[in-house]
Amino acid sequence: MENIKNILNKFDMEYVEDYKPTWVKAKLKNKEDILNVVKALKKEGVKTCSTISPTDFIDENKIEVNYFLEDLFNKRNVWLKVDIPRELENCEIDSITPLMPSADWHELEAYSTFGVKFKGHPNLRYFLISRDYYGKFPFRKDFDWKEHEKNLMQNIAEITEEYFDEYEEYEENVGHDGSRTVLNWGPTHPASGPIRLKVYTNGENVEKIDPDIGYVWRALEHLAERKDFIGTIVAVERICFMDNPNPMICYSQAVEEIAGKEITEFAKYMRVILGETGRIASHLISLGGFFGTMGLQTFSMWCLDIREYFLDVLEDYSGARIATACIEPGGVRYPLNDYKAWFESINKAIKKFEDTKDDITDIFMKNPLMNTRAKGNGVFTLDDVAKYYLAGPIARASGAKIDVRIDEPYAAYDKLEMDYVTCENGDARDRLYIIFKELQQAMDLIKQAMAKIEEGISEGEMDPKKDHLIKMPKRMPAGEAVARVEWARGEMLMHLVTQEKATSPYRLKLKAPSVNHTMVLDKLLKGKTLSDIPLLYGSMHICQGDLDR
Amino acid sequence: MFFDIIEKVVRVTKALKEPRIATKDVTHEKMHHSPIFRGKHEIRYDICTGCEACAKICPVDAIVMEPLPIKRPKALPEVNLGVCIFCGLCEDVCPTKPQKAIKLSGGTFEMITDGKDEAIKEYWVKPEVPEEWIQKKKKEEEEKARKKAEMLAKKKAETEAKKKAEEAKAKEDKPANVENKSEAAEGDTK
Numbered sequence: 001m002e003n004i005k006n007i008l009n010k011f012d013m014e015y016v017e018d019y020k021p022t023w024v025k026a027k028l029k030n031k032e033d034i035l036n037v038v039k040a041l042k043k044e045g046v047k048t049c050s051t052i053s054p055t056d057f058i059d060e061n062k063i064e065v066n067y068f069l070e071d072l073f074n075k076r077n078v079w080l081k082v083d084i085p086r087e088l089e090n091c092e093i094d095s096i097t098p099l100m101p102s103a104d105w106h107e108l109e110a111y112s113t114f115g116v117k118f119k120g121h122p123n124l125r126y127f128l129i130s131r132d133y134y135g136k137f138p139f140r141k142d143f144d145w146k147e148h149e150k151n152l153m154q155n156i157a158e159i160t161e162e163y164f165d166e167y168e169e170y171e172e173n174v175g176h177d178g179s180r181t182v183l184n185w186g187p188t189h190p191a192s193g194p195i196r197l198k199v200y201t202n203g204e205n206v207e208k209i210d211p212d213i214g215y216v217w218r219a220l221e222h223l224a225e226r227k228d229f230i231g232t233i234v235a236v237e238r239i240c241f242m243d244n245p246n247p248m249i250c251y252s253q254a255v256e257e258i259a260g261k262e263i264t265e266f267a268k269y270m271r272v273i274l275g276e277t278g279r280i281a282s283h284l285i286s287l288g289g290f291f292g293t294m295g296l297q298t299f300s301m302w303c304l305d306i307r308e309y310f311l312d313v314l315e316d317y318s319g320a321r322i323a324t325a326c327i328e329p330g331g332v333r334y335p336l337n338d339y340k341a342w343f344e345s346i347n348k349a350i351k352k353f354e355d356t357k358d359d360i361t362d363i364f365m366k367n368p369l370m371n372t373r374a375k376g377n378g379v380f381t382l383d384d385v386a387k388y389y390l391a392g393p394i395a396r397a398s399g400a401k402i403d404v405r406i407d408e409p410y411a412a413y414d415k416l417e418m419d420y421v422t423c424e425n426g427d428a429r430d431r432l433y434i435i436f437k438e439l440q441q442a443m444d445l446i447k448q449a450m451a452k453i454e455e456g457i458s459e460g461e462m463d464p465k466k467d468h469l470i471k472m473p474k475r476m477p478a479g480e481a482v483a484r485v486e487w488a489r490g491e492m493l494m495h496l497v498t499q500e501k502a503t504s505p506y507r508l509k510l511k512a513p514s515v516n517h518t519m520v521l522d523k524l525l526k527g528k529t530l531s532d533i534p535l536l537y538g539s540m541h542i543c544q545g546d547l548d549r
Numbered sequence: 550m551f552f553d554i555i556e557k558v559v560r561v562t563k564a565l566k567e568p569r570i571a572t573k574d575v576t577h578e579k580m581h582h583s584p585i586f587r588g589k590h591e592i593r594y595d596i597c598t599g600c601e602a603c604a605k606i607c608p609v610d611a612i613v614m615e616p617l618p619i620k621r622p623k624a625l626p627e628v629n630l631g632v633c634i635f636c637g638l639c640e641d642v643c644p645t646k647p648q649k650a651i652k653l654s655g656g657t658f659e660m661i662t663d664g665k666d667e668a669i670k671e672y673w674v675k676p677e678v679p680e681e682w683i684q685k686k687k688k689e690e691e692e693k694a695r696k697k698a699e700m701l702a703k704k705k706a707e708t709e710a711k712k713k714a715e716e717a718k719a720k721e722d723k724p725a726n727v728e729n730k731s732e733a734a735e736g737d738t739k
Contacts, residue, residue, distance in 0.1 A: 231608030234636045312581045319587040319654050325636045333641070334585075 391490025
């Protein structure tokens with residue numbers, strides 16, 4: 001930590017201060033210094049860029065760019081800020097992509113939505129957002145959404161036409177001789193989800209992959225700004241439905257930090273239970289999806305069957321199975337009127353999994369066909385993890401000891417016994433095994449949290465009918481906060497900015513892991529054959545909901 | 550041989566007695582039933598106060614306040630089911646106690662309408678307010694208003710009378726005091 005501070009102090013900084021145990025917050029005076037700062041930090045070991053989040057301060061006529069840089073293995077993180085002018089002509093800053101490849105798509109996103117030009121970016125282009133927003137920079141505060149939406153149908157027609165033009169262009173460029181062609185893998189491929197991989201192939205060999213994303217772009221970061229602090233939970237939970245409660249935990253933590261409130265012990269343990277239930281629900285789909293993409297649907301059905309029991313748990317608590325909206329700033333949303341019955345249904349769900357566990361191990365985890373195809377295929381090393389910021393299970397499959405639950409404990413994870421779950425090889429098979437291992441860890445955590453709650457109730461420290469929520473102020477003070485959670489697919493980071501006496505967020509940046517996992521597909525699939533695409537794509541556990549937001 | 554045949558016959562007859570799964574109607578039997586399932590809204594016109602809290606908090610603006618010809622509640626919420634995301638925040642903020650005027654939990658999950666765009670736009674939950682209830686409320690309100698007016702008039706009259714009396718007091722000055730005393734004395738004797 002001290003080393004990082006010393007490095008930062010060498011440059012012309014407005015302030016350098018500690019922020020949480022694992023962060024250093026600093027503000028750079030001159031934007032020209034950014035490359036030198038990042039270079040020096042990289043030498044020290046901060047090799048990864050988590051995300052880049054511009055904030056548009058229209059009253060002060062400036063855009064503040066926030067860099068979240070992380071040293072994954074030593075748990076030292078830097079939050080670097082720098083002001084740049086707001087006018088479109090001067091709104092530019094040096095790109096850090098040549099130094100940190102993990103910043104690539106995050107810079108493109110900042111450019112498309114805020115118009116921050118990154119000088120020196122290898123391929124600066126409009127990206128992610130719908131084509132009719134190109135060049136209009138929709139997340140700037142002076143963009144008129146209502147005016148834009150008036151021409152909705154015309155815009156859609158134009159997008160369709162452009163697609164056909166692009167298609168014809170490929171036909172002409174590639175020609176009819178030889179075996180080179182451009183394949184569109186998705187968005188209607190059964191294994192793809194709403195994403196289109198433009199696969200440049202020569203015969204069966206993949207030469208290049210160019211993911212076309214943005215099919216489910218909903219501008220969630222902007223939607224959050226239009227809602228009040230409680231209503232925003234329904235926007236953030238829609239990042240991805242597979243793991244539903246965890247984004248709300250992340251957002252609620254950010255709001256609580258700004259308001260300066262501490263939630264009750266009972267709510268903390270409840271967040272652990274709900275978060276882990278969400279993780280299980282997501283992992284079961286990943287697990288089944290891995291085989292589903294290989295063409296074996298039986299296991300998908302098994303997993304969905306088990307998942308059903310965990311969704312019942314969520315339904316018993318919140319009244320909804322998928323879009324639960326069960327966590328809000330100040331605790332958890334509902335009281336636990338009959339905690340024994342709820343714990344019973346959790347135990348039932350866990351038992352359902354335990355009963356099928358042996359069969360899963362025998363039939364699927366030792367499956368010879370899967371082993372032949374996945375073993376040693378698509379390997380990520382520890383260097384790749386740091387270079388592209390692979391997060392969560394993907395990183396842990398390569399042996400990286402990264403887990404926000406342990407590195408920066410939130411909710412009640414610091415009071416529970418848990419350890420990093422890792423595999424060694426980092427191939428596609430390990431990315432399947434790690435999911436299976438984490439499922440068991442999640443159930444163990446749920447059991448521990450349930451025991452703690454029961455203990456607390458019997459000792460009279462917790463009241464499940466009253467302790468669930470503390471009162472939050474309606475109007476927030478000015479401030480900003482960064483919250484991180486270990487989401488099912490990796491680290492989720494939210495950067496929340498509020499203004500004095502605000503009733504809705506001024507800016508909410510959502511960083512989700514699938515962006516980086518899609519970014520590496522080109523590296524992962526280059527030189528492989530077409531039949532490897534579904535397998536390796538499935539092994540990355542990508543969800544388009546959090547990829548596009 | 551003979552034993553085998555008997556066993557087969559027994560098995561077949563047993564199987565025939567089993568409930569036929571394929572013909573069992575499971576559409577109305579829920580696999581899992583949560584008593585707080587957030588389903589179709591129930592709006593109670595008789596306890597709603599028309600405070601608009603639900604319309605204000607709705608994150609997708611699915612709730613519209615439909616004005617009534619009476620004063621309290623002056624408007625009732627109507628929910629556009631094509632827009633609603635069933636988050637239940639409206640139920641959370643509803644101030645009526647102990648029952649909520651707008652309620653999702655325990656609601657039905659059966660919501661079927663035409664798949665066309667217009668049909669979805671026209672798919673609303675509207676509280677069915679009987680005409681008699683409105684008339685009754687109107688009458689009550691009229692009565693209340695009349696009573697209030699009467700009270701006001703009474704009060705006005707009283708205050709005016711008081712004023713007059715005071716003025717008279719001021720005019721009559723001393724003799725009035727004597728009169729008052731004599732009155733008081735009469736009251737005592739009675």
